Amino acid sequence: MPIKLLRSVASVIFLSATATLAIAQKAITGNPVIKTKYTADPSAFVYKDAVYLYTGHDEAPPGKEGYMMHEWLCFSSTDMVAWTAHAIPLTVKDFTWAKDDAWASQVIERDGKFYWYVATEHATIPGKAIGVAVADNPAGPFKDALGKALVTNNMTSPESKMMWDDIDPSVIIDKDGQAYLFWGNTKCYYAKLKQNMIELDGDIKTINLPGYTEAPWIHLHNGWYYLSYATGFPEKISYSMSKNINGPWKNMGILNELAGNSNTNHQAIIDFKGKSYFIYHNGGMDGNGGSFRRSVCIDYLYYNPDGSIKRIVMTTEGVKAAINKAK
Ligand code: FUB
Numbered sequence: 438m439p440i441k442l443l444r445s446v447a448s449v450i451f452l453s454a455t456a457t458l459a460i461a462q463k464a465i466t467g468n469p470v471i472k473t474k475y476t477a478d479p480s481a482f483v484y485k486d487a488v489y490l491y492t493g494h495d496e497a498p499p500g501k502e503g504y505m506m507h508e509w510l511c512f513s514s515t516d517m518v519a520w521t522a523h524a525i526p527l528t529v530k531d532f533t534w535a536k537d538d539a540w541a542s543q544v545i546e547r548d549g550k551f552y553w554y555v556a557t558e559h560a561t562i563p564g565k566a567i568g569v570a571v572a573d574n575p576a577g578p579f580k581d582a583l584g585k586a587l588v589t590n591n592m593t594s595p596e597s598k599m600m601w602d603d604i605d606p607s608v609i610i611d612k613d614g615q616a617y618l619f620w621g622n623t624k625c626y627y628a629k630l631k632q633n634m635i636e637l638d639g640d641i642k643t644i645n646l647p648g649y650t651e652a653p654w655i656h657l658h659n660g661w662y663y664l665s666y667a668t669g670f671p672e673k674i675s676y677s678m679s680k681n682i683n684g685p686w687k688n689m690g691i692l693n694e695l696a697g698n699s700n701t702n703h704q705a706i707i708d709f710k711g712k713s714y715f716i717y718h719n720g721g722m723d724g725n726g727g728s729f730r731r732s733v734c735i736d737y738l739y740y741n742p743d744g745s746i747k748r749i750v751m752t753t754e755g756v757k758a759a760i761n762k763a764k
Pocket residue numbers: 477478493504540541556604605651652701702703
């Protein structure tokens with residue numbers, strides 16, 4: 438073949454390969470951020486230069502209505518767009534006292550250890566319970582830190598006779614070093630955690646939040662405490678603000694609308710590389726997504742100058758790659 442022709446064939450091959458790559462890349466970015474599995478109940482935190490995202494795994498096959506969740510998953514990213522899946526770091530079987538249901542969870546770091554608070558079904562104390570696992574690395578492997586549940590249904594039975602009110606743990610370490618655990622379905626509970634992070638310290642208290650369903654997420658930003666939560670059913674996300682972690686909490690109304698094709702909504706809110714993010718799930722992935730085959734999505738979150746939060750705009754494009762702000 439003449440050299441000139443060879444060159445033009447090569448450049449056609451190169452151009453079409455580049456176009457394919459661009460299309461492929463376009464197809465893999467945007468919401469949902471994890472496209473290889475159904476993921477639900479996101480929580481996230483920043484460690485060193487990366488975001489660690491923890492989710493439940495919806496395994497119900499198409500047509501099955503009901504949760505099938507046996508394990509928790511971990512992904513990490515340095516830009517909020519490209520996500521690395523880590524080896525499955527925790528399953529219900531890691532808690533010998535648990536029966537099934539790998540429901541919502543959150544990880545926090547203290548003194549170089551990573552504590553993963555999870556909701557699951559207790560095998561012998563009827564109802565849902567909260568367990569805690571620990572690891573030396575944010576991606577695990579994690580092991581049961583206590584050998585028993587941290588919270589069981591009978592500990593809150595004076596407040597609620599429901600079997601699934603002890604779910605959806607959210608954890609924070611306050612500015613003074615005191616850690617708190619928030620959780621609950623229909624009732625929002627909170628309690629102090631001891632320095633060791635694996636024992637409650639004192640009474641379990643209840644917070645009155647209008648329309649509270651479940652999924653509390655506690656976070657601190659610019660001197661304000663924010664307690665966001667799922668409200669109603671199907672669920673939207675509401676939030677309250679306070680200058681004190683013990684309240685009083687001011688109801689600020691809806692933060693996120695129905696997330697789409699999912700009767701639950703579950704959020705995590707973080708700051709990373711100078712931007713704020715709202716991480717949630719919907720039922721929007723492929724033709725089979727839904728309330729029991731959910732997918733984690735990420736969009737931007739914007740604060741107003743008075744500390745209130747603008748309503749979330751959910752998108753299919755998702756967020757752009759985060760970059761370090763110039764020093
Ligand atoms: O994924 C099971 C349950 O659905 C969670 O614990 C709730 O927050 C809701 O998302």
